[in-house]
Amino acid sequence: MDMLLPGKPEDPSGLIKIRKMTLGDLDQVVAIDQLSFSLPWPARSFRFELTDNPASRCWVAELDGRVVGMIVSWFIVDEIHIATFATHPDFRRQGIAKSLLLHTLRSAKEEGAIKSFLEVRENNTAALKMYRDFGYVESGRRTGYYKDNNEDAILMNLDSLDSPDSLNR
Numbered sequence: 001m002d003m004l005l006p007g008k009p010e011d012p013s014g015l016i017k018i019r020k021m022t023l024g025d026l027d028q029v030v031a032i033d034q035l036s037f038s039l040p041w042p043a044r045s046f047r048f049e050l051t052d053n054p055a056s057r058c059w060v061a062e063l064d065g066r067v068v069g070m071i072v073s074w075f076i077v078d079e080i081h082i083a084t085f086a087t088h089p090d091f092r093r094q095g096i097a098k099s100l101l102l103h104t105l106r107s108a109k110e111e112g113a114i115k116s117f118l119e120v121r122e123n124n125t126a127a128l129k130m131y132r133d134f135g136y137v138e139s140g141r142r143t144g145y146y147k148d149n150n151e152d153a154i155l156m157n158l159d160s161l162d163s164p165d166s167l168n169r
């Protein structure tokens with residue numbers, strides 16, 4: 001399932017396309033991950049998600065043929081778990097992450113998911129704001145979870161994919 005979304009008015013390049021991640025995207029996805037996280041995934045982890053993990057649901061955002069955002073999620077029983085998720089730094093604040101998350105949640109709902117779960121660093125204000133806007137609420141904390149700086153992980157749940165904030169945009 002692909003989704004075409006209008007780009008921002010200030011973005012002359014037109015349309016953002018959300019589509020399934022493929023092995024051909026691997027280099028661009030790994031590059032985005034490395035630019036976005038202090039503990040990036042090795043390429044083999046993305047390869048595993050694409051080839052060997054039946055629970056994996058991986059999407060990319062494409063702009064003029066270039067991968068500008070990516071999300072890996074896991075469909076577990078009735079829940080969609082956001083595993084990793086980033087927009088290339090040159091393309092942030094254009095609604096790409098919102099489009100990716102919306103697409104991931106809608107697609108999971110079509111498959112039967114009723115709720116969502118994720119972990120986020122306590123100091124990641126951008127991501128925290130986005131998740132709260134989608135209706136996620138804090139459900140717990142893992143102290144010192146991130147080993148590079150001992151930062152806590154905030155656990156967030158979206159208990160209903162029918163909630164007005166999540167999918168009905």
Ligand SMILES: CC(C)(COP(=O)(O)OP(=O)(O)OC[C@H]1O[C@@H](n2cnc3c(N)ncnc32)[C@H](O)[C@@H]1OP(=O)(O)O)[C@@H](O)C(=O)NCCC(=O)NCCS
Nearest residue numbers: 036085086087092093094095096097098120126127129130
């Ligand atoms: C978090 C991240 C994915 C957002 O990507 P993005 O494409 O720039 O996000 P969008 O333009 O779709 O904005 C989505 C919402 O996020 C929030 N947001 C994004 N950047 C923000 C910032 N710098 N400050 C505050 N809020 C911000 C806002 O709520 C925004 O909605 P709004 O524009 O209506 O205010 C991106 O900053 C990123 O890749 N960060 C590094 C990796 C990361 O932290 N991933 C999430 C791990 S849990």
